[in-house]
Amino acid sequence: MCGIVGYIGKNQDVRMGLDVLRRLEYRGYDSAGVAWYSPEKKEIFCLKKAGRIDDLEKLITESNLELKGNPFILHTRWATHGGVTDENAHPHWDCKKEIFSIHNGIIENYRELKEKLLKEGHKFTSETDTEVVCHLIEKYFQGNLEEAVRKALKEVRGTYGLVVIAKKDPGKIVAARLSSPLILGVNQEGILIASDPSAVITHTRQVINLDDNEIAVLKMDNFHILKEKAFVQIDWTPEEAQKGGYPHFMLKEIMEEPETIENAVRGRLLPDEGNVKLGGLALVENRLRGTKKVFLIACGTASYAARAGEYMLEEYTNLSTEVDLASEFRYRKPIIDKSTAGIFISQSGETADTLAAIREMKEKGALTIGITNVVGSSQSRETAAGIYTRSGQEVAVASTKAFIGQLATLAMLTVYLGRQREMSLVMGKRIVSELAKLPDLARKVLSQSSEIEKISQKYKDFKNFWFMGRKYNYPIALEGTLKLKETSYLHAEGVAAGELKHGALALIDENFPTVAICPSDSVYEKMISNIQEIKARKGPILAIATEGNEDIKKIVDDVIYIPKTLEMLTPILATIPLHLLAYYIAVTLGNDVDKPRNLAKSVTVE
Numbered sequence: 001m002c003g004i005v006g007y008i009g010k011n012q013d014v015r016m017g018l019d020v021l022r023r024l025e026y027r028g029y030d031s032a033g034v035a036w037y038s039p040e041k042k043e044i045f046c047l048k049k050a051g052r053i054d055d056l057e058k059l060i061t062e063s064n065l066e067l068k069g070n071p072f073i074l075h076t077r078w079a080t081h082g083g084v085t086d087e088n089a090h091p092h093w094d095c096k097k098e099i100f101s102i103h104n105g106i107i108e109n110y111r112e113l114k115e116k117l118l119k120e121g122h123k124f125t126s127e128t129d130t131e132v133v134c135h136l137i138e139k140y141f142q143g144n145l146e147e148a149v150r151k152a153l154k155e156v157r158g159t160y161g162l163v164v165i166a167k168k169d170p171g172k173i174v175a176a177r178l179s180s181p182l183i184l185g186v187n188q189e190g191i192l193i194a195s196d197p198s199a200v201i202t203h204t205r206q207v208i209n210l211d212d213n214e215i216a217v218l219k220m221d222n223f224h225i226l227k228e229k230a231f232v233q234i235d236w237t238p239e240e241a242q243k244g245g246y247p248h249f250m251l252k253e254i255m256e257e258p259e260t261i262e263n264a265v266r267g268r269l270l271p272d273e274g275n276v277k278l279g280g281l282a283l284v285e286n287r288l289r290g291t292k293k294v295f296l297i298a299c300g301t302a303s304y305a306a307r308a309g310e311y312m313l314e315e316y317t318n319l320s321t322e323v324d325l326a327s328e329f330r331y332r333k334p335i336i337d338k339s340t341a342g343i344f345i346s347q348s349g350e351t352a353d354t355l356a357a358i359r360e361m362k363e364k365g366a367l368t369i370g371i372t373n374v375v376g377s378s379q380s381r382e383t384a385a386g387i388y389t390r391s392g393q394e395v396a397v398a399s400t401k402a403f404i405g406q407l408a409t410l411a412m413l414t415v416y417l418g419r420q421r422e423m424s425l426v427m428g429k430r431i432v433s434e435l436a437k438l439p440d441l442a443r444k445v446l447s448q449s450s451e452i453e454k455i456s457q458k459y460k461d462f463k464n465f466w467f468m469g470r471k472y473n474y475p476i477a478l479e480g481t482l483k484l485k486e487t488s489y490l491h492a493e494g495v496a497a498g499e500l501k502h503g504a505l506a507l508i509d510e511n512f513p514t515v516a517i518c519p520s521d522s523v524y525e526k527m528i529s530n531i532q533e534i535k536a537r538k539g540p541i542l543a544i545a546t547e548g549n550e551d552i553k554k555i556v557d558d559v560i561y562i563p564k565t566l567e568m569l570t571p572i573l574a575t576i577p578l579h580l581l582a583y584y585i586a587v588t589l590g591n592d593v594d595k596p597r598n599l600a601k602s603v604t605v606e
């Protein structure tokens with residue numbers, strides 16, 4: 001959703017804040033704004049504009065205002081309430097333009113609060129929910145900002161990462177959090193507050209996560225929060241946050257997929273015992289041994305990893321397994337008890353629907369396990385135990401390497417739970433040794449990137465696509481579909497190949513290509529009959545097949561080969577060409593692949 005930045009400290013250069021805000025632009029980018037307190041003029045100045053941060057920068061230059069002062073707050077928006085206009089951009093202010101705030105989240109009861117404030121004579125300048133909070137703070141302000149914020153938030157229902165400054169209580173930033181992420185980055189110079197750690201790594205590696213219902217008061221040389229908080233060490237480098245020489249973060253992150261597998265398995269594989277060591281599960285090892293039923297729950301791309309995980313767990317652990325979308329799970333009435341475990345998968349660890357599903361599971365006494373990428377994120381703190389995927393920072397909105405990290409982590413979890421049950425030492429050893437080989441096999445797939453780019457040029461002018469697979473690779477067909485849709489804006493659908501003849505086949509003709517994921521596995525023959533059905537209707541076919549399979553060349557138009565591996569691990573290799581295909585088609589179509597229209601990196605509202 002939105003990106004929030006606040007700073008108080010020795011540095012009076014507000015432009016420093018703009019650089020930090022740019023690191024958060026992937027969170028939302030339809031409008032931006034800045035407000036800063038000028039000690040000389042004892043005034044708060046504010047500039048905001050619909051458009052990208054570049055457009056705000058232009059406005060700043062045209063304003064001839066001196067961007068000097070402290071504290072300062074900045075915001076990049078992903079609209080939820082009120083259209084994309086200059087007025088609805090953040091920061092918002094009160095009637096006297098003395099209290100300024102920026103917000104990430106949704107104030108659910110803003111309409112009734114606004115009606116009350118209008119009756120009390122407040123004047124509004126925007127259609128947003130956030131501005132209501134400004135006027136509420138104004139209502140309670142008697143010189144002490146945090147007191148006014150505390151009283152105002154008592155009336156607010158919803159989610160917020162909120163940062164406020166006030167002309168009449170200068171030299172202070174007050175920040176409050178409920179559900180939407182906020183972190184503090186502290187160094188000798190001062191204190192940065194931001195929506196996620198990636199924004200502060202050029203400033204400090206030591207961050208503090210604000211927890212729900214916490215209010216932080218930041219002053220020039222100190223800050224206090226309600227309770228003692230531990231610093232978390234951020235091990236990402238600023239370079240990692242930059243593109244590393246690639247034209248786009250998406251391509252950089254696809255090229256990091258082999259390393260992502262290496263990071264996920266490093267120090268966790270126990271080849272001699274045919275097992276894995278997952279330190280984050282140590283506290284719940286016995287509870288997991290007694291688990292009878294598993295729910296895999298997530299959103300978007302992470303939900304496709306969950307689907308692939310379902311096939312793995314069912315085949316190798318005999319655990320009764322169910323997959324669900326977090327946004328649906330919350331409104332279902334599944335049988336859940338103490339022998340149930342909920343496994344929640346999220347790159348950001350901040351996806352609102354997934355967090356709500358965790359709370360639902362906990363409510364019913366089930367064990368909650370998080371598979372998360374962002375260290376210290378809400379999911380990692382709200383679940384009873386978990387596994388970090390260690391995929392490194394993922395900047396591009398379209399999730400690629402994090403998905404690969406999730407699949408590798410689910411494969412390790414399968415061994416962990418399988419070896420607690422009937423999985424043999426031999427089978428355990430087989431999966432563990434294959435997992436150890438995967439990074440090099442993935443590099444082999446990536447070495448074909450220029451061929452895949454050539455193939456993508458053949459398909460870039462089609463308007464509709466089928467992606468089809470069976471068993472482990474049905475979820476990969478869904479993932480390939482989502483990547484193409486969200487980056488190229490072309491229509492694509494993922495289908496379980498066996499479903500084709502039940503309707504989808506009606507759409508097939510020479511203008512409707514199919515990407516068929518058909519490695520040489522237990523359902524290969526079935527896939528070939530589905531491919532024949534499409535061929536018979538002149539549908540163009542691009543196949544993802546196992547190297548050495550020369551026959552397939554005779555029946556399809558194009559083939560991208562992946563190395564041979566265990567059936568349960570083929571999804572990890574089969575995904576890589578699909579990520580590249582989507583990337584190359586989207587770039588050829590001239591789209592902003594790192595920040596696709598209408599999307600955001602972590603969806604922190606329902």
Ligand code: AGP
Pocket residue numbers: 299300301302345346347348349350351354397398399400486600601602603
């Ligand atoms: C994937 O490319 C999308 N960005 C989106 O579907 C994403 O997977 C979904 O929002 C879940 O995000 P999470 O993994 O951070 O929870």
